[in-house]
């Protein structure tokens with residue numbers, strides 16, 4: 001059973017891990033580290049439910065192998081509050097906005113929507129509703145809460 005040593009900083013905590021070369025970042029987070037906030041929808045890069053931040057950039061964690069991200073900083077939905085400062089329990093402004101705008105129904109896609117929208121905020125280019133909608137088009141919501149999701153993101157972008 002071949003294992004490879006990697007180091008990842010996950011939600012601010014650096015961890016030494018031994019992983020099989022075929023383990024996806026998504027499976028590492030969910031199955032090994034119990035960070036089950038990140039969801040597995042399609043496992044094929046089509047739904048966005050598994051979106052996390054890798055060095056501040058949004059990534060479909062089902063599409064990357066954990067070994068490819070050796071040395072990276074990973075932020076999952078569980079760690080978004082920590083972006084507000086070390087040891088912070090304050091929700092990220094986008095989390096607050098999702099609550100305020102009722103930007104979910106069943107909630108399954110929400111961790112991915114949140115991580116993707118934080119990544120979009122980092123990218124800094126989406127301003128109009130149309131641009132936000134386009135930039136978020138990789139995150140599918142089967143309940144169709146798109147209007148409220150865009151409302152929440154627009155609120156924070158302004």
Ligand code: FES
Nearest residue numbers: 041042043048062
């Ligand atoms: Fe990764 Fe659907 S589970 S994109």
